[in-house]
Amino acid sequence: xxxxxxxxxxxxxxxxxxxxxxxxxxxxxxxxxxxxxxxxxxxxxxxxxxxxxxxxxxxxxxxxxxxxxxxxxxxxxxxxxxxxxxxxxxxxxxxxxxxxxxxxxxxxxxxxxxxxxxxxxxxxxxxxxxxxxxxxxxxxxxxxxxxxxxxxxxxxxxxxxxx
Numbered sequence: 001x002x003x004x005x006x007x008x009x010x011x012x013x014x015x016x017x018x019x020x021x022x023x024x025x026x027x028x029x030x031x032x033x034x035x036x037x038x039x040x041x042x043x044x045x046x047x048x049x050x051x052x053x054x055x056x057x058x059x060x061x062x063x064x065x066x067x068x069x070x071x072x073x074x075x076x077x078x079x080x081x082x083x084x085x086x087x088x089x090x091x092x093x094x095x096x097x098x099x100x101x102x103x104x105x106x107x108x109x110x111x112x113x114x115x116x117x118x119x120x121x122x123x124x125x126x127x128x129x130x131x132x133x134x135x136x137x138x139x140x141x142x143x144x145x146x147x148x149x150x151x152x153x154x155x156x157x158x159x160x161x162x163x
Contacts, residue, residue, distance in 0.1 A: 054147060055096035056122035060110060065161035071137035073111060073158040074130055075145035085127035093142035099127035100138055103162065110161040111138065113148050121147040 076099075082090050087105040091097075098109065103125045112120040121144045130139040138160055140148070150156045 054119055054121050055144070056110060056120060060108065060122050060163065061120070063110075063161075063163055065110070065163065067162040069137050069160040069162065070114070071158065071160075072133065072135045072155050073138045073140055073145075073148070073150070073160075074133060074136055074155045075140045075142060075150065078142060087126040089126060091127070091141070095141050096121065096123045096144050096147075097126045097141045098123040098138050098144065099129035100125045101128060101130075108163050109138070110163070111140065111144065111148065112159045112161070113150070114157045114159055116149065116156070118149050119147075 076091060076093065078093055080091050081093050085091050085097075085099075098111070100107075100109075103109070105126055107125045108122060109125065110120045110122050112118075121140075123140060123144050127139070130136040133155065136155065138158065140150075142151075145151055148156065148158075
């Protein structure tokens with residue numbers, strides 16, 4: 001079971017381990033890497049993202065949807081942060097995630113506002129919902145809602161492209 005307290009303990013453990021290794025006879029390399037931001041392996045290459053924070057790769061922006069849904073989107077309240085999602089992980093308002101009633105967990109979708117000129121955001125389905133409100137088809141994390149500039153309205157019309 002993942003816990004925020006466990007994360008803090010692991011960070012402290014890594015920091016202590018780095019300190020011990022640096023003081024040991026082996027020493028440290030001349031170039032240090034912050035513990036919280038390890039260098040990715042050369043074989044792992046992140047897809048190029050279209051716009052800062054959009055979560056969409058170039059391929060996802062070009063990709064043709066297998067299914068298109070139209071309706072309204074809402075977003076999670078901050079008070080739900082840390083609560084478990086239906087997929088088992090905690091809700092993180094800083095993640096680009098969403099809730100949908102039927103799409104499988106892990107499904108990537110592109111959400112586009114239909115009433116404003118705002119770039120789309122790509123999110124991963126990790127929860128079930130929304131269950132409130134007529135015509136709502138997706139609940140978004142706070143970060144996704146910020147990207148779509150919908151915090152003031154709360155509920156906006158969207159097009160959801162399912163990949």
